[in-house]
Structure formats: C-alpha cells, structure tokens
Amino acid sequence: MNMTIQKILVTGADGFIGSHLTEKLVCQGHKVKAFVNYNSFNSWGWLDHTPENIKRDIDVFSGDIRDPYGVKKSMEGCDVVLHLASLIAIPYSYHSPATYIDTNVKGTLNVVQAARELELQKVVHTSTSEVYGTAQFVPITEDHPLNGQSPYSASKIGADQIAMSFYSSFGVPVSIIRPFNTYGPRQSARAVIPTIITQFANGIDKLKLGSLHPTRDFNYVKDTVDGFVSVMKSEKSVGEVINIGSNFEVSIGETVSTIASLMNVQYEIETDEQRLRPEKSEVERLWADNSKAKSLLGWEPKYGGIEGFKKGLSETIEWFTNKENLKQYKADVYNI
Numbered sequence: 001m002n003m004t005i006q007k008i009l010v011t012g013a014d015g016f017i018g019s020h021l022t023e024k025l026v027c028q029g030h031k032v033k034a035f036v037n038y039n040s041f042n043s044w045g046w047l048d049h050t051p052e053n054i055k056r057d058i059d060v061f062s063g064d065i066r067d068p069y070g071v072k073k074s075m076e077g078c079d080v081v082l083h084l085a086s087l088i089a090i091p092y093s094y095h096s097p098a099t100y101i102d103t104n105v106k107g108t109l110n111v112v113q114a115a116r117e118l119e120l121q122k123v124v125h126t127s128t129s130e131v132y133g134t135a136q137f138v139p140i141t142e143d144h145p146l147n148g149q150s151p152y153s154a155s156k157i158g159a160d161q162i163a164m165s166f167y168s169s170f171g172v173p174v175s176i177i178r179p180f181n182t183y184g185p186r187q188s189a190r191a192v193i194p195t196i197i198t199q200f201a202n203g204i205d206k207l208k209l210g211s212l213h214p215t216r217d218f219n220y221v222k223d224t225v226d227g228f229v230s231v232m233k234s235e236k237s238v239g240e241v242i243n244i245g246s247n248f249e250v251s252i253g254e255t256v257s258t259i260a261s262l263m264n265v266q267y268e269i270e271t272d273e274q275r276l277r278p279e280k281s282e283v284e285r286l287w288a289d290n291s292k293a294k295s296l297l298g299w300e301p302k303y304g305g306i307e308g309f310k311k312g313l314s315e316t317i318e319w320f321t322n323k324e325n326l327k328q329y330k331a332d333v334y335n336i
Helices: 016-027 045-049 068-075 090-095 097-118 151-170 192-201 221-233 252-263 291-297 305-320
Strands: 007-011 031-037 058-063 080-083 122-126 174-179 181-183 206-209 218-220 241-244 268-271
Touching (some): 007 016, 007 068, 016 031, 016 045, 016 221, 031 068, 068 097, 080 097, 080 221, 090 097, 090 151, 122 151, 151 174, 174 221, 192 206, 192 252, 192 305, 218 221, 218 305, 221 241, 241 291
Parallel strands (some): 007 031, 031 058, 080 122, 122 174, 174 241, 181 218, 206 268
C-alpha cells in the first residue's frame, strides 16, 4: 500500500476532538476538508474558534452524516477520511437510542460505502473504549470481549463491525482507532472532567456528580490527536483495531481530588441521582493496554502516568477558567 495523501476529510470536525485534529493537520501542511453538521445558524462548532490563519486553509463542508448522498459528495477529491462524526453522550442514548443507530451505525455505513465507491486510500474509523464494557481483565487489550452496556456503546460496536466488514468483504483500507477517555479544552460538559472544573470555576463548592468509584484511563486530547495522525500515516494499521490510551488507571473520586488540589479549592460532593447510570450499564473499570500502538505505530502518550495526567489537567483547567471559554458552559445545569 503506497499512500500519497493530497487531501483529508475529517468528519465531526466541528466537535471536541475533531476540531483539534483538523487544526493539527492544517498546521502539518495537509489540505483538509472539514465535514461539519449542517445547522441554520451556519455554525462550524469549535472551528468557529480556530485562529484565522488556520481557519482560512480549511475547506468546510456542511452536511449530515446520515445522508449517504451528502457524505459521498463530501468525500470526492479526498484521499483519506478520518471518521469522527457520531453521537457520544451516554445518558442521551438512554433517552433516544434510535438516533444513535441512525448516526453511528448508518453514518459509518455511509462513509465506508462511499470510500469503497470512490476508492479512497484509507478510512480511519473512530471507536471508543466503551465498547469493552467493564474490564474483564486489565490492562485491556484489543482482544478484550466487546460488551454493549449502553445503547451508545452498542451503536459503536455496530459501527466498528460495519467498518471492519468492508475491509474483510471488499478490501476497503479501514483502520479502527479506539481512544480511551479523552479530555481537554473544548470538551462538552456532559463529560466528568469539564463538569468538575466548570463547577469549581463558578464557585460551586458542593459538587453534583454521579458515581465516584469507577475507574477510567484518561487520555489528553493532544495524545489522542497524535494517535489519529499516527494511524492515518501507518500502512501497518490497515485492518487493525488499535487502542489509544495512557495505560494509567484512576478513579473518578481521585480525579476530583486531583483537580481540587490543582485549583486550590475545598469541596463537598453531592450525589445527583440523574447523573447515575443504570446499575448494569455502568462501566466500572477501564485501563488501556497501549502496547500495540507503541509497537505498530511508534505512538506513546506524552501525558501518561500521574504526572502526565496532572499536566494535562493543568492545561485543561487553564483553558476552562478563561472567562471567554467558561461563559460557554452552564455549570448549574446537568448536560446529558
């Protein structure tokens, strides 16, 4: 496989990880087309906040990942697609599971079908550590059984299988990147780290949170973005599923304590029932084995371990506590 990358399509470019990835690719000199979700406000999501010297080099395409015709149109003239567009909020998947099938499963089908017809050089499909469910062994390798404990994770398992089936059935050059819990600037307040930081930053000393005992493998967004770039450029990644994680396990309770220490605040915790997952749906433990990414791609986290975690949290806190950024979040409202 000899790749000559002239133009890259990033679906979900308006989102948290997608916007960081789009900016990184432009800064590396790539021609990038950014697929953003069509809306009547002509909003490009987080790309609206991209520095002008980067933004002017982005080719923006507004569409809907559920529309096969628009998806194929967006991919014309591209060599590679980095497919990040999806619905990701787990609580909302309890509320509206059908939208997750339409967006995550059918949306992925639209991408790989268009890639097949247009003979793209590579598709990098975005999975999630949630497909593993509660760890049956740690650290979690790519061979760990899949367990859809929420409609969201079930939809992502379906999307992963659709993507890989096009590799097996039609030879579409698909790679699956499986990031663990990414955090950093621009993340939605539906995620736990922004929830904690924005409440502290707004002077709330009685935190409203869900379960504190589950553990996660938090991955700073810069490391996740580097993982995408590494998977995209590697010929060895075709037909492979690759974990991108820090190989560091920490509980939600410990995360709260670390953030409070970095922000120099005192706090109490109030359990908010609406933030609790149904008992059998809670993923109790996640901890990534990232040895495959290291050996296959030469990728490894720059923000790994407790010191790397603190460094990533410090950069995240700095961004969120900027008044212009903080005012975009509603710390007193539960965001599902």
